[in-house]
Amino acid sequence: MNLYARHIPLLGKEGIKKLKNSSVLVAGIGGLGTVVADILVRTGIGELHIVDYGEVDLPDLNRQILYYKDDLGKKKVYAAKQKLKWIREDVVIKTYTDYIDENFKLPERVRVIVDCLDSFKAKFAVDKIAVKYNIPLVHAGLNGFFGQITTIVPGETPRLCEILYGMEKENKKIIPVLGSVSTLLGAIQALEVVKLLCGKGNTLKGKLLIVDLLDMSFETVELR
Amino acid sequence: MKIKVKFFTLLKLYLGIEEYEVELDNNSITVNQLLDILEEKIGKKFTFKLREGGKLKKGVIILVNGKNVFHINGINTIIKDGDVISMFPPGGGG
Incomplete structure (x- = not known):
């Protein structure tokens, strides 16, 4: 049987x-990023670049689906790579333990960036990278039971920094989140990537x- | 004029209102005037979350027909008949 028989x-x-034949950058491999990476590997992506400076911490296990108790203290990108390779040995995974900023050198083959980061500052940095390299950015952000998703295409859509202008100030508060929320948003991001690429x-x-x-509502706002 | 205001996520939760229609005799109003009207009609103080010292605060996004008012004319952005205003504090988590 073919792994992709149902696709x-x-x-x-x-x-x-x-x-x-596609390569995708997953920026941040936490609640959103682990779901995005897991789905993209199972859907047959050829190459993934994963950027995250963090280590696996106990509160991450409530939702970050690629990590287990044995991963506590490990660099997230390495723990994630191990699990993704368990799914498909042939997928190419490149890892980066940097804090991503606008100076990040995007690997040449990358065709889509997925924003799975946990601060507006970092989110606006990948927005700049997407514009610099002229490739789509699939954004998501969440807080509690809520979240938002959009796909930015430089030159065609408003930029993330325009849509969410004024949010660059860092919020030091811990953002509450349930696994269901990050998993659902990450799954939609992964589907956006698949639809863009196909x-x-x-x-x-x-x-x-x-x-x-909380209210089980999904509403779409047309952006200008 | 008739305009529609939609509250999302934490703002909707705080106000207990999802959507509010405002009908006025004017031909247009500013975002600032709209906030005054909403606070009076809804009867719950919330505009302190959105403005300070005569300017919009950063933290809640206000879109007029899908465009962030910071890119139009901020708190003085003109709202006309049929406009749809969306207000929400976006999530920054990942």
């Missing part, structure tokens, strides 16, 4: 091939999806 009716053999369906390009899981 072929949806994405076609051409879509599977496109994913296999040219399938409509994405959140130029639209902001606001998710309220």
Whole structure:
């Protein structure tokens, strides 16, 4: 049996091939990033670049699906790489233990950046990287039961720093989060990446999806 | 004029209101005037979360027809008949 047997009716053999030949940067490998990376590897992505300076901490285990008790204290990117390789040995995983900023040198093959970062400062840095290299950025951010997602395409959509202008000031408070919230948002981000790479369906390009899981509502705002 | 205001996430939770329609005799109002009207109509103090010293505070996004008012004319942005205003504090977590 083929690992992608259930994907072929949806994405076609051409879509599977496109994913296999694609490279994606996952910026931040926490609540959102572990879900994005897990799904992209299971969907057949060829190459993943993972950036995160952090180590696995006990409160991470409430939602960060690639980590287990044995990973406590380990660099997240290495613990994540190990689990992703357990899923598919052939996937190429490149890891970076840097704090990502606007000077990050984007690997040449990367076609999409996924914003799974946990501060507006870092989120705005990847927004700058996306503009500099002229590639799409799939953004998500969350707080408690709530979150928002959009896909930024430089030159076609407003930039993240324009949509969320004024949020660059760091909030030192610990952001409360449930696994269901980060997992759902991460799953939508991963689907955005797959759709962008395969040219399938409509994405959140130029639209902001606001998710309220306390009220179980999903509302899309058209952006200008 | 008739305008629609939508509150999202923590702001919706705080106010207990999802959507509010404002009907006025004016042809246009500013964001600042809208905030005064909303506070009076809703009957709950919340504009302190959105403005300070005559300016908009950073922390809650206000979109007029999908555009951040900081890129229009800030607190003096003109709102007209049929406009949709969305207000939400975005999530910064990952």
